[in-house]
Amino acid sequence: MAGGTVLVVGGGLAGITAALGLADAGRSVTLVEARPRLGGLTHxxxxxxxxxxxxxxxxxxxxxxCCTSYRRLLDRLGVSDLVSLQPRMDIPVRSGASPRVARLRRSALPAPLHLAGALAAYRWLPPAARVSAARAALALGSVDPDDPAVDEESFGRWLARRGQGPRAVEALWDLVGVATLNAPAERASLALAATVFQLGLLESNDAGDIGWVRVPLQRLHGDAAARALAAAGVRVELRTRVGRLPTTYDDVVVATGPAVSEDLLPGDALDLAPGWSARLGxxxxxxxxxxxxxxxxxxxxxxxxxxxxxxxxxxxxxxxxxxxxxxxxxxxxxxxxxxxxxxxxxxxxxxxxxxxxxxxxxxxxxxxxxxxxxxxxxxxRAAPGSRKWRPATATRLPGLHLAGAWTDTGWPATMEGAVRSGEAAVASVLGRRTERTALGATA
CATH class of the missing domain: 3.90.660.10 (Polyamine Oxidase; Chain A, domain 2)
Incomplete structure (x- = not known):
């Protein structure tokens, strides 16, 4: 729906995505960022x-x-030519105890058979452990990440029940899991781990092809976003801190970190007890x-x-x-x-x-x-039980919305998760009739 004013607080990937999406939908958007640059944690x-x-x-x-939302943002920023994406997943794995190299390289077979050859030849696991790991991977594909009980269980405990010993966890599961979850299996939510492995490795044979940046992140994200936002008519105010959410906009999207967001939000905005950001960790x-x-x-x-x-x-x-x-x-x-x-x-x-x-x-x-x-x-912190501390995009207050990789996207805290949260904020704003934000007094 065209028309209406929106304030986006925060200039990371979530805020950039939200501001561009709302401007493209005809909203008058102002984005404020406390730092002297855009890009958030990717600078x-x-x-x-x-x-x-x-x-x-x-x-x-x-x-x-498989990070389709993030890749869509790169297209919107006009910088897709500044990244590389493997034509076929190929991870060289070296050992600190041996000069030899193993490779986790997918084949052209359909998922999950596309990884069978790589696992069968993976020298850093004994043959029996490779077979056991394949069985565990198939079982992981049937885990329901949306089940609250799954989120409460640790990935490490689930792996142990599937016969995955310390060597398999170190040489295979944590190889991917620690980098994507920022937590070892023993301290990670099974729901988040299942999301990573299902979407990245088990559902499509090309989903796990790896992409990386060939230029400084600031050029890829912050500088490109500044140009795209200006072209879209978004007013950007850098070095601007918001201590109190204004009531002069039809909608407000808070796209800051959890602790800052909790400080900004009115106490009745969420169905979460005070201190939720500290509990999320x-x-x-x-x-x-x-x-x-x-x-x-x-x-x-x-x-x-x-x-x-x-x-x-x-x-x-x-x-x-x-x-x-x-x-x-x-x-x-x-x-x-x-x-x-x-x-x-x-x-x-x-x-x-x-x-x-x-x-x-x-x-x-x-x-x-x-x-x-x-x-x-x-x-x-992608710990077991973390989902109950991740708020939804829509708050209890009309016109007030959240964005950030820490919101309840179902993804761990990745660039994809951040962009998805920005897209969810756009949908939240556009799915509601325009009305004045009723924020009242804020801290």
Whole structure:
């Protein structure tokens, strides 16, 4: 329905999606963002180093072919040509205890047979464990993520009941699960894990093809969004904090983080007890950045077993580093509670030997730069029972809506989840008759 004014609070992927969708539907939209840039948790900054000036992403983000909403946003921003998407899922997996490499590569067979060959040849599991893992994967496909009892159960407990021992959890299930859920299986909701594995690996043979960014995230998201929003007629106000929700708009979409959103919302806006955002909680991600004077990784990324390093990405091209000068590696460490408080010196002493075991050529390379970025509240905590603390898009107050990867999208806290929440906010606004937001006094 055309007409009506909307305020979107928050300029991350959820807020950007909501603002563009509402502007495209004919609404007069204002977007406010406290930071001096758009993009939320997916942003970049400049850093000077001995290797030259670098573009640094605050974190390493990948997506899958099944992330249709996120890919639709890239199309809307006009930046789909700035990402790469595998023609066929292929994950190189290296071990910190062996120089050999295994690959989880799908075939052209229909799902779930498309992974049978990869699992049968997966050297980091004994043959009997591979058969057991295949049975568990088939059983996971029948789990109902919408069942409240499923959300209350931990993924680790479910795996143990299916005969998945510590080695299978480390070398297979957590290889994917920790990166997408930001939690190990023992601390993750079975419902969220089932969503990840069903949509990403079990329902369609091409759903798990991996995509990654070839440019700085700020260029892909924030800068492109600024252009698209301006072209759509959205008024954008950066460096603008909202301490009180105004009553001068027909609709308001709050697309900030959980704690900020709880502070902004009137006490009667949700059917949740006060303190719900703290109960939902958060999980950190630590990213270690290593610039070397020579290339030590020949692929865009590698996953790790028998190592605490999890995933390593080649960010040379995206950072602007001349490949003739060296290679820029970004090590993404999810569920990093134990690493969050370590100093850069401690992390360097811990990381470089582990990197040498995983990528032997790095042992003889000279370190040109080493630094760390931390996101203490990178995602909501994907724990068992978390869904009851994730509010729906529509609130109890007419004209007040929520967006954010932490809302009840059914997805974990991913870029896809954030964009889906923005799309849900658009539907929520457009599905209601235009009426003045009745917010009353707010904190």
């Amino acid at each position: 970049s900054f400049r850093r000077s180093s001995r290797a030259g000036d670098l573009w640094v992403d605050n974190g390493q983000h990948v997506f899958l072919r 958060s999980s950190p991600i630590v990213n270690v950045h290593v610039v070397l004077d020579s290339a030590v990784l020949d692929e865009p990324f590698v996953a790790a077993v028998d190592s605490p390093l999890q995933w390593v990405f080649d960010r040379t091209a995206g950072s602007g580093l001349d490949p003739a000068t060296g290679q820029y590696l970004a090590l993404s460490l999810s569920a990093a509670e134990e690493l969050l408080g370590r100093s850069v010196a401690e992390l360097r002493e811990w990381t470089l030997p582990e990197l040498g075991r995983l990528l032997p050529r790095s042992r003889s390379a000279r370190v040109l730069d080493f630094f760390v970025t931390r996101e203490p509240q990178a995602t909501f």
